[in-house]
Amino acid sequence: MGNVEVRSLHIHPVKAFRALAPGEAVVEPWGLAGDRRWSLIDDGGKVVTQREHPRLALAAAEPLAGGGVRLSAPGREPLTVEVPHPAVTVPVNVFGTKVEVVPAAADAHTWCSAYLQADVRLVHLDDPATRRPIVPAYALPGEMVNLADGFPLLVTTTASLDALNSLIAQGGHADEGPLPMTRFRPNIVVTGTEAWAEDDWTRVSIGEVDFRVPKACARCVVTTNDQDSAVRGREPLHTLARHRRIGGQLLFGVHLVPLSPGTIRIGDPVRVLS
Numbered sequence: 209m210g211n212v213e214v215r216s217l218h219i220h221p222v223k224a225f226r227a228l229a230p231g232e233a234v235v236e237p238w239g240l241a242g243d244r245r246w247s248l249i250d251d252g253g254k255v256v257t258q259r260e261h262p263r264l265a266l267a268a269a270e271p272l273a274g275g276g277v278r279l280s281a282p283g284r285e286p287l288t289v290e291v292p293h294p295a296v297t298v299p300v301n302v303f304g305t306k307v308e309v310v311p312a313a314a315d316a317h318t319w320c321s322a323y324l325q326a327d328v329r330l331v332h333l334d335d336p337a338t339r340r341p342i343v344p345a346y347a348l349p350g351e352m353v354n355l356a357d358g359f360p361l362l363v364t365t366t367a368s369l370d371a372l373n374s375l376i377a378q379g380g381h382a383d384e385g386p387l388p389m390t391r392f393r394p395n396i397v398v399t400g401t402e403a404w405a406e407d408d409w410t411r412v413s414i415g416e417v418d419f420r421v422p423k424a425c426a427r428c429v430v431t432t433n434d435q436d437s438a439v440r441g442r443e444p445l446h447t448l449a450r451h452r453r454i455g456g457q458l459l460f461g462v463h464l465v466p467l468s469p470g471t472i473r474i475g476d477p478v479r480v481l482s
Contacts, residue, residue, distance in 0.1 A: 214397070214476045216397045217232065218396075220243055220244050222277060222279070223255065225269050228270075231474050232473040235361075235466050239361055242275075244333075245336070245355065250328055252301075259429055262433045263324065263438045267280070279316070289312050292312050298311055300331060302357075309333050317330060333354060336352055336354050339352070346358075351465055360464065361395040361396060361466070362461050362464070363396040363462055363464055364392050365398045366401075367401050368404050368406065368461075369387070372451075385443060388435075391444065401478075409482075414472050414476055414478050417468055420465050423463055424463070425461040426458060427448060
């Protein structure tokens with residue numbers, strides 16, 4: 209085994225939009241700074257993701273000073289969206305959890321609805337320190353999360369992706385592989401481990417920051433979306449179902465919860481503490 213280190217970092221300013229890949233990122237208690245503080249919701253107040261709209265993979269959001277974003281997508285003129293004033297909040301459903309968020313200006317709703325050809329609204333998580341606790345079954349007291357599916361961060365390893373791609377190449381949908389890591393929308397990609405080594409992690413340090421590992425990540429249909437074309441296939445779920453079905457879930461990668469603040473960078477050493 210070589211040096212275990214950070215290969216890449218990824219943030220998603222708007223949940224389900226295209227990821228950005230900075231060279232470093234500030235770790236906040238609820239996730240990486242700027243990650244998943246914005247999201248789309250439908251007319252019933254439910255979070256909208258690539259599960260329902262694969263074309264979200266082609267939309268991008270550039271972070272702006274002060275927390276705003278500049279939206280862009282095929283066929284749409286870019287739109288700058290400022291952080292809305294939190295005078296009025298609305299409840300949204302994030303996979304069964306009720307969270308109070310702040311609606312963006314009306315032009316943002318119009319822009320996003322026109323792109324998806326669906327009635328959606330753009331909302332902002334104004335105060336992640338108080339708005340959304342981690343699922344109690346996996347949380348320690350006081351732990352919070354942004355608008356990610358369930359946990360502050362997700363880490364994947366290049367060795368496990370290589371192993372998965374080898375399995376895909378031996379299966380009935382070999383023409384869909386090899387898959388890039390973007391299919392799994394991680395925050396941190398680690399290189400230098402053995403395949404599936406992360407299954408046994410319970411605590412790790414990355415650079416100057418310590419994390420606990422509450423559970424492995426159960427994968428969904430979003431992983432079958434090509435993040436460059438928005439075309440949906442069968443892999444990796446077909447192969448994960450054959451080789452990585454554990455406890456009724458299809459697993460790839462593990463979640464992280466920060467135990468300390470700090471900044472992490474590409475090339476930082478990753479140490480398994482337990």
